[in-house]
Amino acid sequence: MKKLCVATALAALSFTAPSQAAAEEPREHRTVVSTAGLDLATVKGQRRLTLRILHAASALCETPSAADPLGWKTYISCRDEAMARADTQRRLVVASATARTSKTIASVQ
Numbered sequence: 001m002k003k004l005c006v007a008t009a010l011a012a013l014s015f016t017a018p019s020q021a022a023a024e025e026p027r028e029h030r031t032v033v034s035t036a037g038l039d040l041a042t043v044k045g046q047r048r049l050t051l052r053i054l055h056a057a058s059a060l061c062e063t064p065s066a067a068d069p070l071g072w073k074t075y076i077s078c079r080d081e082a083m084a085r086a087d088t089q090r091r092l093v094v095a096s097a098t099a100r101t102s103k104t105i106a107s108v109q
Contacts, residue, residue, distance in 0.1 A: 029060040033086070040097035053090060057082035 033052050039045040061078035064071025 031056045031060055035093065040094050041101040045097075046094055049090060049094070053083060053086050054079075057086070 033049070033056050035049060038048050040049060057079045060082060061075050064075055066072075
């Protein structure tokens with residue numbers, strides 16, 4: 001599983017970013033998070049995927065000025081919402097990878 005496209009498993013982090021100005025319409029941002037080079041059947045691979053998703057979510061949300069506490073609250077809320085929306089897709093991709101690598105050692109009939 002080198003890279004997943006938007007319509008399949010991990011697809012995209014899709015979320016509505018809270019707008020900074022009240023007059024602005026909420027915008028939807030999407031990105032694709034690659035699973036290239038990750039062994040999602042391992043805890044290490046799963047942690048790396050979570051980190052990639054976090055970086056993608058952080059990049060999509062507008063980073064406010066350090067002097068703007070309300071802006072930081074909005075940014076953190078946006079990032080957390082993106083992570084939550086991506087979590088279901090992340091779980092599906094991990095479950096799929098884990099199922100493909102499962103091996104039957106013994107069976108009883």
